[in-house]
Amino acid sequence: PTAMGPRLTALLREMLAREPELHQRLDVVDELAGLHYRHPQGDDDVARHLSVLYRRHPATLLAQGEMAVPVGALFAPSPFNGRLLVTDAVTQACGDHGAGALAFYAAYAAMALQAVLQPYLQYGIALEAHQQNSFVVLDAGCRPVRLLVRDFGDVRVHAPTLRARGLALQPYRAGFTLYEDNAPVRDKVMHAFLLCHMIELGRALAHAYGQSSRDYMQVLRTGLEELFARLEPLVDRQRWQDERKALLEDAWPAKSFLRMRLNNSSDDVVLRMPNPLLLAEGSLSP
Numbered sequence: 001p002t003a004m005g006p007r008l009t010a011l012l013r014e015m016l017a018r019e020p021e022l023h024q025r026l027d028v029v030d031e032l033a034g035l036h037y038r039h040p041q042g043d044d045d046v047a048r049h050l051s052v053l054y055r056r057h058p059a060t061l062l063a064q065g066e067m068a069v070p071v072g073a074l075f076a077p078s079p080f081n082g083r084l085l086v087t088d089a090v091t092q093a094c095g096d097h098g099a100g101a102l103a104f105y106a107a108y109a110a111m112a113l114q115a116v117l118q119p120y121l122q123y124g125i126a127l128e129a130h131q132q133n134s135f136v137v138l139d140a141g142c143r144p145v146r147l148l149v150r151d152f153g154d155v156r157v158h159a160p161t162l163r164a165r166g167l168a169l170q171p172y173r174a175g176f177t178l179y180e181d182n183a184p185v186r187d188k189v190m191h192a193f194l195l196c197h198m199i200e201l202g203r204a205l206a207h208a209y210g211q212s213s214r215d216y217m218q219v220l221r222t223g224l225e226e227l228f229a230r231l232e233p234l235v236d237r238q239r240w241q242d243e244r245k246a247l248l249e250d251a252w253p254a255k256s257f258l259r260m261r262l263n264n265s266s267d268d269v270v271l272r273m274p275n276p277l278l279l280a281e282g283s284l285s286p
Contacts (some may be wrong), residue, residue, distance in 0.1 A: 001076060002034025002035060002036040002051050002052070002053050003034065003036070003172040004032030004152060004153070004155075004171070004172050004176075005034055005053055005152045005153070006032060006033060006125075007035065007169060007172075008031070008152040008155055008169070008177075009028065009030045009031050009032070009169060010151075011125070011150070011167065011169050012028045012119075012125070013028070013030070014167065015119060015123055015125065015151075015167070016028070019118070019122075022106075022114065022115070022118050024110075024146065025111050025114045025115040025145075025146055025147065026114075026115035026116070026118075026119070026147055026149065027061050027137075027146060027147075027148050027149075028148070028149050028150070028152075028243040029055050029056055029058050029061070029135075029148055029149065029151075030055065030056040031053055031054070031055050031056075031152055032054050032055065032056060033049065033053075033054045034051065034052065034053040034054065035050075035052050036048075036050070036051035037050035037051065039086035039171065043054040055150065056281050058114055058135055058148055058150070061148060062137065065139060065140035066137050066138065066139055066140070066146075067083060067137070067138055068135040068136070068137050068148055069085075069089075069135060069136050069143070070131070070132070070134070070135055071130075071131040071132075071134040071135065071136055071139060071197060071201075072131035072132050073085055073134070074086035074131075074201065074204075075200075075204055076087070077129070078222070079153040083208060084208050086104075086201070086204065086205065086206055086208070086233040087101075087140040087209075088142075089104065089138060089144075089195055090104045090205070092141065092142035093107075093138075093141055093142040093143045096170070097184070097209070098209040098210070098211050100134060100224060101205045101206075101208070101209045101211070102205075102211075102215060102216070102219060103140070104143075104144070104205075105201070105202055105205055105216055105219055105220075106219050106223070107143060107144055108136070108144040108201070109198065109219060109220055109223040109246075110145050110154055110196070110223055110226075111144050111145060111146065111147065112136075112144070112193075112198065113198075113223050113224060113227050114130075114227060115129075115146070115147040115149075116129045116149075116172055116189065116193045117189070117193075117224075117227060117231075118227075118231060120185075120186075120189045120230055120243075121234075121235045121239070121240070122161075122165065122234055122235055123157075123161060123162055123165050123167065124157055124158030124159070124160070124161025124162045124165075124182070125155065125157050125158075125162070126155065126156045126157070126158075126185045126186070126189035126192075127149045127155055127189065127192075127193070128149075128151065128152075128153075128154045128155055128188060128192045128193075129147065129189075129192060129197060130192040130197050131150050131196060131200070132151075132191065133149060133150050133151045134147055134148065134149055134150075134151075134197060135148035136148075154188070154189075155177065156177065156184060156188045156189075157169055157177060157178050157179065157180060157185065158179055158180075158182045158185045159178045159179060159180050160180065160182075161182075161236070161239065162178075164236065177240075178214055183241075185236075186246060186253075187244070187255075187270050188219070189251040190247065190252055191253045191254065191255050191270070192254050194247070194252070195253075195254070196277070198219075198220055199217075199220070200274050202216030202217065203216065203217070209266075217276060217277055220277060221248065221277045222250060224277070225248070225249060228240065228243075228244050228248075247277075248275075248277060249275065250275060251272040251274060252272070252273050252274075252275050252276065253270045253271070253272065253273075254270070254271050254272065254273040255270055256270070258280060
């Protein structure tokens, strides 16, 4: 991460400069410089404990009246009423009721799907935008307007798609960050963002307001369909078709943390699970 963070920062800044509409929905917490210890025998497990990475402060990326909330904090109890903190934002933005929660989630999905999936579809860049690595930017009315993404240590990039956009990235080590095969890149964006971020937020809101998760899956599915329709002219035709099928029809990746721990390994172990968005079509029970 100490080597690739600044390189990925430069790449992401170049992408955002090319895509001003995307930049309204996404910003990145720049990794400006890093220092690391190079172990004489190449032992990364030792070297990684003797490293430091300097990041830009997220507050410097905010406009007047905006606030950045770590997405993971939305699931914490509110200090005002003990309910999930996200319900405070829902109340201020859309009203403290089921319809308001669905409206808030729809606005959140429209923003976040573009923020994370447009870089993936257009440039092959899979941000690891799970709850810990993401800040949702709320405006003065607590409406979600932008996503800030931090920590580029496990960002994955599909090299052919990036090259097709006329951009390049120099990997620190072969076999990491830059991939010729798209499968591990897709797995990263789907598991970290769609499953651990968007699906979990929808289910949390459904539980908080006594609703069916099916309603939120339908909102998410509709948001994905609309995003694919908007981006179709900007994405290679075969890639557009393959990715639409993978996200909306095929089984989804599920990272097996237990197997990773039992194997005493940080290498991903990815299994498959039924596509949660098929809930929206009634294929599975809620």
